[in-house]
Amino acid sequence: MLHAKIPEGLLQDKWSNYKAQAALISPANRRNYKIIVVGTGLAGASAAASLAELGFAVEVFTFHDSARRAHSVAAQGGVNAAKNYKNDGDSIWRMFYDTLKGGDFRAREANVYRLAECSEALINHAVAQGVPFAREYSGYLSNRSFGGVQVSRTFYARGQTGQQLLLGAYQALLKQQAGHQLQLHTRHEMLDVITVNGQAQGIVARNLDTGEMSTHPCDALILATGGYGKIYYLSTLAMNCNASAIWRAHRKGAFMACPSFTQFHPTSLPQLGNYQSKLTLMSESLRNDGRIWVPKLPNEQRLAKDIPEEERDYYLERRYPSFGNLAPRDIASRAAKERIDAGFGVGPMKNAVYLDFKDAMQRDGKKTIAQRYGNLFDMYQKITGINAYNEPMMIAPAAHFSMGGLWVDYNLMSNLPGLFVLGEANFADHGANRLGANSLLQACVDGYFISPITVMDYLAKQPIQKDKTQYLAAAEKAKQEVRVQIEQLLQIQGDTTAEEFHKELGNILYKKCGLSRNQRDMELAKEEILALQLRFKTKLLIPGKESEINFELEKAMRVNDYLEMAILIVEDALQREESCGAHFREEYQTQEGEAQRNDENFAYISAWEFKGNNVFQLHKEALQFNFVTLKNRSYK
Amino acid sequence: MKLDLHIWRQASFQAKGYFEHFALDDLDEHMSVPEMLDHLNTQIIKSGGQPIAFESDCREGICGQCGFVINGNVHSPVAGTTTCQTHLRSFTNAQTLYIEPFRAAAFPIKKDLMVDRSALDRIIQAGGYIGVHTGMAPEANTHLIAHNLAEKAFDAAACIGCGACVATCKNASAMLFTSAKINHLSLLPQGAPEEQARVTNMIQQMDEEGFGACSNTGACEVVCPQGISITNIADTNRTWFKKQISN
Ligand SMILES: Cc1cc2nc3c(=O)[nH]c(=O)nc-3n(C[C@H](O)[C@H](O)[C@H](O)COP(=O)(O)OP(=O)(O)OC[C@H]3O[C@@H](n4cnc5c(N)ncnc54)[C@H](O)[C@@H]3O)c2cc1C
Numbered sequence: 001m002l003h004a005k006i007p008e009g010l011l012q013d014k015w016s017n018y019k020a021q022a023a024l025i026s027p028a029n030r031r032n033y034k035i036i037v038v039g040t041g042l043a044g045a046s047a048a049a050s051l052a053e054l055g056f057a058v059e060v061f062t063f064h065d066s067a068r069r070a071h072s073v074a075a076q077g078g079v080n081a082a083k084n085y086k087n088d089g090d091s092i093w094r095m096f097y098d099t100l101k102g103g104d105f106r107a108r109e110a111n112v113y114r115l116a117e118c119s120e121a122l123i124n125h126a127v128a129q130g131v132p133f134a135r136e137y138s139g140y141l142s143n144r145s146f147g148g149v150q151v152s153r154t155f156y157a158r159g160q161t162g163q164q165l166l167l168g169a170y171q172a173l174l175k176q177q178a179g180h181q182l183q184l185h186t187r188h189e190m191l192d193v194i195t196v197n198g199q200a201q202g203i204v205a206r207n208l209d210t211g212e213m214s215t216h217p218c219d220a221l222i223l224a225t226g227g228y229g230k231i232y233y234l235s236t237l238a239m240n241c242n243a244s245a246i247w248r249a250h251r252k253g254a255f256m257a258c259p260s261f262t263q264f265h266p267t268s269l270p271q272l273g274n275y276q277s278k279l280t281l282m283s284e285s286l287r288n289d290g291r292i293w294v295p296k297l298p299n300e301q302r303l304a305k306d307i308p309e310e311e312r313d314y315y316l317e318r319r320y321p322s323f324g325n326l327a328p329r330d331i332a333s334r335a336a337k338e339r340i341d342a343g344f345g346v347g348p349m350k351n352a353v354y355l356d357f358k359d360a361m362q363r364d365g366k367k368t369i370a371q372r373y374g375n376l377f378d379m380y381q382k383i384t385g386i387n388a389y390n391e392p393m394m395i396a397p398a399a400h401f402s403m404g405g406l407w408v409d410y411n412l413m414s415n416l417p418g419l420f421v422l423g424e425a426n427f428a429d430h431g432a433n434r435l436g437a438n439s440l441l442q443a444c445v446d447g448y449f450i451s452p453i454t455v456m457d458y459l460a461k462q463p464i465q466k467d468k469t470q471y472l473a474a475a476e477k478a479k480q481e482v483r484v485q486i487e488q489l490l491q492i493q494g495d496t497t498a499e500e501f502h503k504e505l506g507n508i509l510y511k512k513c514g515l516s517r518n519q520r521d522m523e524l525a526k527e528e529i530l531a532l533q534l535r536f537k538t539k540l541l542i543p544g545k546e547s548e549i550n551f552e553l554e555k556a557m558r559v560n561d562y563l564e565m566a567i568l569i570v571e572d573a574l575q576r577e578e579s580c581g582a583h584f585r586e587e588y589q590t591q592e593g594e595a596q597r598n599d600e601n602f603a604y605i606s607a608w609e610f611k612g613n614n615v616f617q618l619h620k621e622a623l624q625f626n627f628v629t630l631k632n633r634s635y636k
Numbered sequence: 637m638k639l640d641l642h643i644w645r646q647a648s649f650q651a652k653g654y655f656e657h658f659a660l661d662d663l664d665e666h667m668s669v670p671e672m673l674d675h676l677n678t679q680i681i682k683s684g685g686q687p688i689a690f691e692s693d694c695r696e697g698i699c700g701q702c703g704f705v706i707n708g709n710v711h712s713p714v715a716g717t718t719t720c721q722t723h724l725r726s727f728t729n730a731q732t733l734y735i736e737p738f739r740a741a742a743f744p745i746k747k748d749l750m751v752d753r754s755a756l757d758r759i760i761q762a763g764g765y766i767g768v769h770t771g772m773a774p775e776a777n778t779h780l781i782a783h784n785l786a787e788k789a790f791d792a793a794a795c796i797g798c799g800a801c802v803a804t805c806k807n808a809s810a811m812l813f814t815s816a817k818i819n820h821l822s823l824l825p826q827g828a829p830e831e832q833a834r835v836t837n838m839i840q841q842m843d844e845e846g847f848g849a850c851s852n853t854g855a856c857e858v859v860c861p862q863g864i865s866i867t868n869i870a871d872t873n874r875t876w877f878k879k880q881i882s883n
């Protein structure tokens with residue numbers, strides 16, 4: 001039933017073969033096809049601009065007031081490409097292998113290879129758009145290294161790489177709007193997918209300024225709506241990131257793949273109090289020079305500087321001597337959690353570990369460290385009020401990236417014909433754990449280079465829909481359903497805000513289905529989430545009306561979807577009786593406490609079908625490895 | 637921690653605005669300003685009132701979504717800091733704060749602290765891009781760009797589009813915003829061919845949107861969270877005059 005549609009041929013020929021055979025539409029005819037793109041992050045903006053450049057009629061929706069504010073803007077560290085500018089042995093193959101291995105062999109070979117293959121073109125394109133990447137004094141592009149790999153393939157624009165790439169895509173988008181090839185609807189939230197006989201043919205959107213509901217037909221629909229890590233409430237994501245677009249597509253029949261694969265970033269700032277609304281990421285690059293430790297004594301009361309060297313536990317160096325503080329994200333995060341749970345956490349809420357630059361400053365001098373990380377030290381001080389030159393930083397793991405998302409085939413099309421899913425919203429390339437600087441790349445490659453070809457191929461094989469009766473009926477019905485849902489939510493008039501429910505949900509997920517999971521806890525989590533769903537339906541309080549700017553209504557709809565999705569996340573984590581990448585099942589670990597993968601029984605992508613409220617059916621797409629041999633990840 | 641808040645309330649663009657008073661005494665000095673408003677809104681909602689409409693998204697100073705005027709300071713009393721990165725420890729206990737929206741004719745108020753900054757997008761749309769289509773680009777190292785030039789282009793490109801420069805300017809000019817984009821692109825060899833058209837079209841759009849003229853007071857660079865320098869304005873003026881003369 002699930003057919004990934006991977007082209008024939010050798011790994012390195014698949015994408016070329018695909019492109020050579022893809023169906024085309026003549027330039028004069030393209031304007032007769034309407035493509036809707038939801039989302040203006042890197043994936044959405046790049047797809048929309050590229051499709052408009054080809055001559056398609058493109059309509060774009062974002063809930064933001066400007067396309068430039070999509071959460072891609074917040075990415076700091078960089079974007080990977082196999083340019084091998086450093087002559088350090090990098091190649092498309094090596095990048096492919098690093099990514100597949102980093103993801104603990106839970107992604108498709110062909111997709112991952114294509115990601116690496118298209119990476120070079122992305123850097124060329126971004127430079128041509130004016131992205132001011134860092135340069136050597138000679139004028140050549142500069143690279144740095146990033147967690148989990150041994151080459152330097154990361155391109156960066158100070159600590160604002162995501163912003164600069166996004167501005168490139170956003171400007172390309174606006175250029176197309178200026179040329180009337182594209183129509184952008186800001187402050188419009190997509191609330192449903194309109195399907196006819198299982199084919200995606202349009203969307204329902206709500207104007208967030210007026211509350212007005214509208215329907216929009218299309219020949220192909222692209223969702224590029226980002227990640228759902230905010231389901232954990234406290235996360236490194238922006239306040240408005242949500243799962244509603246993909247969740248509503250899921251309810252309409254699109255399969256959700258590996259929803260339990262969420263990455264927890266090891267170097268976020270810890271939670272300081274219950275009022276807190278989000279966690280700020282500190283760049284992973286800090287781990288190049290900072291040493292991570294906790295006190296050896298539990299419930300240590302002394303200040304960091306008063307704890308002598310022999311009473312400090314540099315647990316990453318102890319457990320992973322060869323990678324030390326640069327162990328991959330999933331491993332570093334889990335090791336921190338293990339120490340915190342064992343009672344060795346530091347900070348006012350005992351929920352953090354130290355990241356200490358004392359030795360680096362002694363070795364290289366304070367000035368050098370300030371040159372390398374000055375802006376990060378400033379940021380740390382801005383947020384915490386603490387000067388990290390005088391005392392160690394405090395960091396903690398935080399929900400960060402969704403490897404899971406809507407299931408897509410090699411074309412990036414979901415199981416619903418006509419529904420394409422790009423960027424963080426899909427499950428495709430990162431397997432069970434994403435490598436740093438690979439997701440900006442994925443979002444861009446999906447949008448600039450893959451979808452223009454695969455969407456055109458799909459459209460070329462579709463007859464243009466002339467008879468709109470079925471569509472019109474489906475559109476009216478979908479709009480009506482959204483209206484009814486909004487009315488029901490507004491009528492509850494209980495005593496608890498959407499935000500309060502969201503915090504409770506986040507708490508349950510962090511504790512019972514977060515960095516590490518076990519069957520007993522997850523079964524409890526399911527009960528708690530079901531109870532929370534019920535309470536939400538009777539106690540939710542939304543002020544105001546539908547027909548006005550109403551942030552509380554927007555939040556309530558998103559939390560409603562999160563509450564439904566949370567059950568599926570737990571189900572997915574329960575069925576996967578192995579540990580892989582970010583998914584750590586306590587029952588499946590080696591004697592040293594490392595993840596134990598089970599390739600015999602679990603080398604598949606889980607793809608869930610919606611069968612009714614809280615009922616999901618599991619489908620499995622077996623992962624075949626024809627070009628690499630599976631190995632255990634070891635960073636010891 | 638205690639704060640005495642006077643917050644601008646305005647139901648819609650047409651409605652008349654006013655300050656509403658709230659006395660809060662259960663705040664934490666580590667809260668950010670938007671977190672304080674979250675906290676206040678929860679109280680308002682639970683007592684049957686209408687929460688304060690305000691925008692914020694990343695809450696880490698990069699998306700440009702937030703921005704209020706606090707006691708006359710655009711964004712924040714802390715220089716070069718966005719509202720979302722301003723924490724209550726920057727205020728003194730029991731201080732009185734007047735919080736109001738960014739004010740400029742080109743930024744109509746939508747509701748309470750929310751303003752419409754779409755005029756900034758229209759300025760970009762008028763020419764703030766390099767006209768390269770996907771697929772056209774040459775090998776990335778074809779054009780060498782000196783380190784310092786790349787850094788200078790980055791300095792201009794770092795703008796987050798928050799509109800603080802407009803809100804603080806007595807003429808409500810968008811010249812820092814516009815010139816930063818012009819300079820970012822024109823400094824780079826890839827952006828040079830379109831320079832003249834870019835300058836003319838973006839400046840014309842800026843005028844059409846109702847932003848005021850720049851009188852070089854330099855107030856904008858003081859509040860800019862990215863520290864964008866007014867030398868960008870001088871550079872743009874130079875290009876613009878060149879164009880006028882050649883006409
Ligand atoms: C703090 C942080 C730092 C990061 N650093 C890096 C890094 O250094 N390198 C790296 O490779 N990756 C990094 N990442 C990950 C990377 O930034 C994201 O995975 C990537 O940018 C996602 O892009 P996207 O286009 O898929 O989604 P987004 O940029 O999140 O865009 C989503 C878009 O969808 C719209 N949208 C969503 N739902 C709806 C709806 N229902 N209706 C209408 N519009 C909707 C939004 O308005 C937005 O325009 C980082 C992530 C975070 C959070």
Ligand code: FES
Pocket residue numbers: 691692693694695696697698699700701702703718719720721
């Ligand atoms: S909320 Fe993003 S800059 Fe303030």
